[in-house]
Amino acid sequence: MEEIYANVDDDNSSKPIQHSKASQNQSGSRRFHGAVVLCLVLLSVFLLIGLISLGVHYHNSVCGEDDKLSTIKTNLTELLQASQKKLSSMTEERNKLKTNLSEMTEERNGLKTNLTEMTEENNNLQSLLEQKTTCPDGWTKLCSSCYFLSTESGSWTTGREDCRTRGADLVVIHSSEEQIFLSAFTNTKTWIGLNDRDREETWKWVDGTPLTVTYWGSNEPNNGKVIIELGEEDCVEISGGQSSKWNDISCESSLRWICEKPAQP
Template identity: 50%
Template sequence: MDDIYANVEYDKPVNPRLSTNQTGPRSSGRRFHGAVLCLGLLSVFLLAGIIGLSVHSAELSTIKTNLTERLQASENKSSSLTEERDRLNSRLTEMAEELDRLQQKLSTIKTNLTERLQASENKSSSLTEERDRLNSRLTVMAEELDRLQQKKPCPAEWRTFCSSCYLLSAESGSWEKGRQDCRDRGADLVVIDSSEEQTFLFKFVKKDTWFGLTDKDQEGTWKWVDGTPLTLKNWEKGQPDNGGGNPKWGEEDCAHFVATEWNDRSCVSPMNWICEKKA
């Protein structure tokens, strides 16, 4: 600006009247050129300002576009991350449910295995007990077999059953006579311990025969001659009745076989007897 105004000539002030009269057209031309020059300069400044604003506006537009694109990209990325998060949460939920199912299944399997193991242990314990019982029984049988093999067989005319010898007398007499005869032979009147032994005796007893059962010590309390109480019973119907109150039969304190059953009779009645002794 200073350079532009440096070439302009300034006239000395003159009287307005004299100046108007002397330099009218020339002075007006100078003012016009100065105004044009100022307008040109203003136009240049305006143009420069407009260009600057345009450039600045373009830059702002570019920045805005970039920011918009970045914001959109950020929103897209955020949306993508949100979807990914939702997928991961959904997958995590599915995995948690699957883990819960697996834990329940594992618990069921564990319970079943525990029950099967307990049942197996119980069965094993039962089998062990059964094995021990069988072994014990086998030991007893082996000992009994060994004892039987070491013993002498029953004497002539005696019958053998298990580990005992039996003799049916050839004569008859009272219950006491029969017992004394058995004792003289190293035996006693037979004591019946089982139904198998009783069945064995019935095979060769064909008539009334004394055996080792009496209630002479206390009426109604029957005991075997070895002192053991009566447990196995095979009384005839209505027996024992101690004579039924008939004086003809007297006190019936001794037992005898009637076919395959028992009856009580007076101990002095004559009949055969059966002796028993260990082999």
């Protein structure tokens, strides 16, 4: 009997021990769950903080980009306005130039018309003048001038003096038409009214006009060879004939001469 009671007591004494272990297990489980919950809460807090930081950063970035875009837009607007103003100014200037060009063209056309009319009028007057003017006997007429070819020969000065006694002077050549006429007018070397006696290589006509058109022969004028008894070549002859050219020669050479004077009504 004692053994039976002893076993019963043993069974009853083991139950509190088992209950204590269960309590310990439940306490550990609660601590574990609490730690998990704490971790989850902390993780949520960190996530929230991260989201808030990201939102702030994004907001600042967007604001910064908006400022940049606003600045770019302002600059582009100012540039566009400046370009439009420049284009407007250039367009206005171009229109003014076109107007000026149009006026100048019109003025040029008017001048051309006037020149044509004046040329035609001059030709008509010249024609009438030629019809109404005559030359003395022994003289040949070309346009409004009369020409005389001497039969005698002498120095350039002698020829000029003879022309003056006839109310004329040695011939002055100012055009190709006159040069061609004189080439056929004489077929021998003949004095014309050109010289550089006052200043070497400064050629001028007897009427004081400068030399503008020339018909010098090859390598002329060259002042030639100085002949002591005749002097330097300061006066000019026309060779005459089909290919008539000019040549400088000593003024003391003996040649025929051509006189010229205006035709008379």
